[in-house]
Amino acid sequence: MARTEQQSNDKFAGRWFWRYAAPAAFYPLAGKIEKIGWVLAVVLAAIGLYMGFFVAPTDATQGEVYRVIFIHVPAAWMTMVIYLAMAFWAGTGLVLGTRLSFMMSHALAPTGAIMAVVALWTGSLWGRPTWGTYWVWDARITSTLILFFLYVGYMALSAAFDDKKKGDRASALIALVGAINVPIIYFSVKWWTTLHQGSSVRPGSSSMATTMLWAMLIMTFAFWAYCVAAAMHRLRTQIIEREAGAAWLDGATK
Amino acid sequence: MSLRAATGAVFRREMQLFARRKSDWANPIVFFLIVCSLFPFAVGSESEKLKLIGIGVIFVGALLASMLSLPRLFEEDARDGSLELMLASSEPLAVLILARITALSLGLGAALTVATPVFALFYALPFDVAGMLALSVALAVPTLLLIGAIAAALLVSARGGAILTAVLVLPLTIPTLIFGAGAALRVLNGQSPVAELALQGAFLLLALALCPLAAAAALKISTD
Numbered sequence: 001m002a003r004t005e006q007q008s009n010d011k012f013a014g015r016w017f018w019r020y021a022a023p024a025a026f027y028p029l030a031g032k033i034e035k036i037g038w039v040l041a042v043v044l045a046a047i048g049l050y051m052g053f054f055v056a057p058t059d060a061t062q063g064e065v066y067r068v069i070f071i072h073v074p075a076a077w078m079t080m081v082i083y084l085a086m087a088f089w090a091g092t093g094l095v096l097g098t099r100l101s102f103m104m105s106h107a108l109a110p111t112g113a114i115m116a117v118v119a120l121w122t123g124s125l126w127g128r129p130t131w132g133t134y135w136v137w138d139a140r141i142t143s144t145l146i147l148f149f150l151y152v153g154y155m156a157l158s159a160a161f162d163d164k165k166k167g168d169r170a171s172a173l174i175a176l177v178g179a180i181n182v183p184i185i186y187f188s189v190k191w192w193t194t195l196h197q198g199s200s201v202r203p204g205s206s207s208m209a210t211t212m213l214w215a216m217l218i219m220t221f222a223f224w225a226y227c228v229a230a231a232m233h234r235l236r237t238q239i240i241e242r243e244a245g246a247a248w249l250d251g252a253t254k
Numbered sequence: 255m256s257l258r259a260a261t262g263a264v265f266r267r268e269m270q271l272f273a274r275r276k277s278d279w280a281n282p283i284v285f286f287l288i289v290c291s292l293f294p295f296a297v298g299s300e301s302e303k304l305k306l307i308g309i310g311v312i313f314v315g316a317l318l319a320s321m322l323s324l325p326r327l328f329e330e331d332a333r334d335g336s337l338e339l340m341l342a343s344s345e346p347l348a349v350l351i352l353a354r355i356t357a358l359s360l361g362l363g364a365a366l367t368v369a370t371p372v373f374a375l376f377y378a379l380p381f382d383v384a385g386m387l388a389l390s391v392a393l394a395v396p397t398l399l400l401i402g403a404i405a406a407a408l409l410v411s412a413r414g415g416a417i418l419t420a421v422l423v424l425p426l427t428i429p430t431l432i433f434g435a436g437a438a439l440r441v442l443n444g445q446s447p448v449a450e451l452a453l454q455g456a457f458l459l460l461a462l463a464l465c466p467l468a469a470a471a472a473l474k475i476s477t478d
Contacts, residue, residue, distance in 0.1 A: 149425040156421055160412040169475045170408045174422060177404055177468055181426050184457075188429035192436075 021098045023239045024248045030232045030239075037229025044222035051215035068126045070215055074223040076119040076140075079147055082112035082227060086154070087179035090172035102168035103242070105175060107234035109155050111227050116148035139190040146185055150178040164242070260345040261353040268357035278326060279365045282319040286366065289315040290373045301378040308377025309387060309442065313435040315373075316366050316391045317427060320398050323362055324406040324419055327354060327399075328473065332410050341477060348470040355403055355466070359396040367392040379442070386441040390434040393454045397430050398423075400458075400465035407472035430457055 020026045052070035059066040086108040093101035123141060124134040135141070154171050161167035243249050272278055293311045297303060331337035340350055370391045374384035405422040409415065437450035 146425050146428060149421070153422045153425065156414065156418055157408065157412070160409070160414040160418055162413070163411075166411065166475060166478060169478075170412070170472065173404070173468065173472055173475060174408065177426070180464070181429075184429050184460075185425075188432050188453075192432045 021096075021100055023100050023103070023243055024246070024252075026100055027236060027239050027249075027252055030236050034229050034232035034236065037225045037232060040225035041222050041229055044218050044225060048215050048218035048222050051211060052219065056212045056215050057209055062130055065126065065129045068122050069212075070219045072119060072122040072126060073216060074220040075115045075122065076144060077220060078115040078223050078227055079112060079119055079144055081224075082108050082115060083147055083150070083179065083182065086112060087175045090175040094169060094172050094176070099165075099168070099242075100239075102172060103235055103238045104231070105172065106158060106168075107231045107238060108227075109151055109158075110234065111230045113148060113151035113155070115223075115227070116144055116151060119144055120148070139186070139192070142189045142192075143182075143186045146189075147182065150182070154178070257345050257349065260343060261349055264340070264350050264353040265357045268354055269361065272357065272361040278323070279361055282323050282362060283365055283369050285322060286315050286319040286369055287373065289318060290376055294376070304377045305379060305442075308374065308379050309383070309435050309438045312370060312373055312377070312387060313391065313394070313431060313438070316370065316395065317398060317424075317431060319366060320362055320395050321402060321420060321423055322416070323358065324399070324402040324423070325416065327358065327403055327406045328410050329406070332477070337410070337473075337477070341473070346470075347473065348466040351403060351407075351469050351473070352462075352466040355396070355399050355469075359399050362399070363392055363395040366395055383438050383442045386447055387438040389451070390437045390454065393451070393458055394430050394434040397454070397458045397461045398427055400461040400469075401426050403465060403469040404472050407469045408476050410473065411476045430454065433457070 020029060048070060052067055056067070058064055086105045089101045089105040089108070092098065093105065120141065123144075127136060128134050154175050157174050158167045158171035161170060240249065290312055293307060294304060297307060328337060331340070341347065343350065367388050370388040371381075371384040374387055379387070402419070402423045405419050408422075409419055412418070433450045433453045437447035437454065440447040440450060
């Protein structure tokens with residue numbers, strides 16, 4: 001195992017990016033990214049939550065309840081971004097046959113599913129005082145729920161194979177099928193019914209107070225940093241699990 | 255063997271199996287019937303109430319019945335070895351899979367379509383709504399089988415079987431469900447169902463173009 005890592009490193013010498021397709025080369029880098037991610041997540045979340053809860057003004061119509069937005073909206077964004085990232089790495093894995101890509105999309109899936117749950121949960125807590133109900137069958141809520149189903153399906157499928165390589169490729173295919181279907185599902189559901197408030201953040205014309213917008217953007221970066229850190233941590237665990245017995249690993253984990 | 259001969263042989267074999275093994279189409283119909291008759295026990299037997307839920311129940315019932323037929327596509331073939339022959343054939347796998355799905359759609363689709371207006375009587379639906387529902391089911395079954403074929407192909411060699419098929423396939427069938435039941439709802443409300451039918455047709459064509467290729471790739475992955 002160690003020898004082939006060395007060979008592939010030699011083959012791609014000079015092309016630093018491709019070098020990191022080898023788990024042995026990426027493992028220490030993932031550790032560094034993970035550390036930076038945790039630090040950024042904690043610092044940004046502290047600033048963002050302080051701004052959101054203490055600095056940002058009370059909403060004119062919704063009162064204090066709206067403050068859940070600082071968690072709800074970043075989580076909802078991450079749900080979608082992570083699915084795209086997961087499908088991207090799945091596709092890369094299928095095309096190039098790089099095993100680190102599959103591990104990357106496995107590492108992203110649970111974080112994406114958690115983000116979907118956070119977005120739905122905070123959304124229903126927000127919906128109760130403002131709409132008078134915990135759940136509404138509205139386009140965006142429903143598509144987040146369906147996205148959660150797709151995450152669950154992906155994880156269930158990759159766990160259903162005894163042969164890990166087969167599981168990698170099978171779940172990658174279903175991630176791509178899901179990615180093609182997400183826009184179709186989104187627009188179908190949107191046609192079906194819609195009640196959600198219009199999107200409040202648009203480039204150029206924003207209907208939010210500046211401090212609110214800043215708090216939300218900072219929280220978004222905090223969530224982003226958390227997701228990267230969590231994915232890197234899971235990736236490292238997977239590398240250790242899958243490459244168990246490789247010579248380089250003994251040195252790297254000491 | 256030419257492509258036409260190979261496709262024809264696959265298609266004919268499937269149709270013959272369908273004609274000779276009555277349980278292949280009788281069981282889904284009986285399942286469909288039982289699902290449709292369970293709901294009145296749960297919600298009450300007033301015909302006004304039943305009319306409101308009838309379309310949804312019947313459509314979901316047809317969807318579940320066709321989903322339960324998915325293991326037929328590849329699992330039995332994998333057991334008796336004919337899947338190996340299909341994989342070893344020099345003809346494009348996607349076309350052979352399409353022939354199989356077409357045969358299953360014709361057989362199962364026809365059975366479910368015929369049953370739909372009859373079951374609509376349970377729910378006191380008017381005849382024009384029942385007819386539209388049958389048309390919707392006829393359009394939806396091939397789409398569902400095409401999407402489901404991907405999951406069925408992936409699961410040939412996996413643990414988890416029927417439940418996992420449902421987890422993978424059902425979320426992807428939501429657009430078909432919305433517009434399939436939507437067309438019948440339009441008729442019930444006295445409106446034109448053309449938009450819903452057109453969208454259903456579009457989904458069918460899209461699935462027809464993409465799903466056999468994805469299913470072929472899936473079959474290659476799982477039998478690797």
